[in-house]
Amino acid sequence: MxxxxxxxxxxxxxxxxxxxxxxxxxxxxxxxxxxxxxxxxxxxxxxxxxxxxxxxxxxxxxxxxxxxxxxxxxxxxxxxxxxxxxxxxxxxxxxxVREEIRAKVILFKRDFAETAWFVYRADILPPELAAEVERFDTPQERELAELMADFRSLKKKVDLLSGRVEKELERLGLKVDELNSRYADIQAKVVAEAAINSQQARLIQRLIQEVGEAMFQSGKVKPRSLAHARIQQEFKDYFQIHIYTALPERRLQEAVDFLASRWRHYKPGQPLPAVFHSGSQPSLG
Incomplete structure (x- = not known):
């Protein structure tokens, strides 16, 4: 007790x-x-x-x-x-509930639902639909979604390291041996290093959008939402990150060069958009 x-x-x-x-x-x-x-x-x-x-x-x-x-x-x-x-x-x-606090409870429930959407939408939506949804987000909503995706990724790592996932699955009668071995190599590679700051993240986001639009205009990938989703996934796969805001700062120039090469692939012989020459912001930390 x-x-x-x-x-x-x-x-x-x-x-x-x-x-x-x-x-x-x-x-x-x-x-x-x-x-x-x-x-x-x-x-x-x-x-x-x-x-x-x-x-x-x-x-x-x-x-x-x-x-x-x-x-x-x-x-x-x-x-x-x-x-x-x-x-x-x-x-x-x-x-x-009591009438005098009903409005506050409703407000809380609405905020709870909205927060849950931003926390879990990266887990719910496939990449192509997520990219389409993101196109209509406000800058503040987009930043919130990125932060929540980072939070979810970190929480999963914490749960794995603390054994919480194993305890919960065992409570439900499930086995976790395969889960543990699957993440062993990933956990061994997790190192603490400075990620790009918010200004640098916005730059990468703009570059990804430019490449996605170039891919779509080339006619090789349609619809537009799929083109934008595909370059996002290419970027994450190339740099082995779950979301572009997790890009290590030391690889920022490499990321710009990578996206520039992808843009040239779809727009051969054309000058790079000015955003590719805007430079990068140093870390604020």
Whole structure:
């Protein structure tokens, strides 16, 4: 049975709660307290969480002192791991929460859905569709998508190194020997080195777009979205990176030369666009 080590008050939706650090070094929040604050039934929410395999293991019982008549008594109370809080809130029927906070809950759910889209879209979409979607992104959305893709890649490495993937798959009754051997060589090659900065990344992005457009105009690859997706994939394969913002800074000029050669392949005899001669930005770090 878990025990409570320390409590940390915090404010959420205008209410003050206590995040409790338990003996497993995880933080939890009392489910009944947040349910009452939202105006929803804690018993039905507990059943919903228990039936949801994605977060059922994040709901635990912890013995705490609770008010009883004119004194207190110790009893087991349901606590939700704070890591599961955003997911759970995203599944709540907003029409059931208190009217005065309903707008905030809806806003949270919308933001949760939008954030999940940017976090997972690189895993969901094939390269050609991802390139088409990216064409209609704002610069801020494109940068966010790149950051989230980097985050997902880093998290996968952390999960592998920490054994979290193995534990989760074993919990589902799956074998991971092949998975471990498949990534062994990749992990051995992972080294810490400075990647291109945001200005350099924008340069590479513009060059890739130029090559994609040249490829499309050559008539060798259609539609346009496939041409742009193909050069992106060629670039990643050549430099062995998962996304172009992970390009090591020391290989920036090599990347510019590579893209210039690909542009000349599709536009032989024509002068390179000015962007290829714009130079590179030094690292800000």
């Amino acid at each position: 878990l025990s409570i080590l320390q409590g940390f008050p915090f404010e959420f939706y205008g209410e003050t709660y206590t995040a409790l650090l338990a003996s497993d070094r995880q933080f939890y929040i009392r489910l009944d307290e947040i349910c009452h604050a939202l105006g929803i039934d804690p018993n039905s929410q507990r059943r919903r969480i228990q039936s949801d395999e994605a977060i059922s293991d994040k709901l635990v019982n912890i013995a705490v002192e609770t008010p009883y008549q004119n004194s207190t008594r110790t009893r087991e109370v349901a606590f939700l791991n704070l890591r599961a809080l955003p997911y759970w809130l995203g599944t709540i029927d907003a029409s059931r």
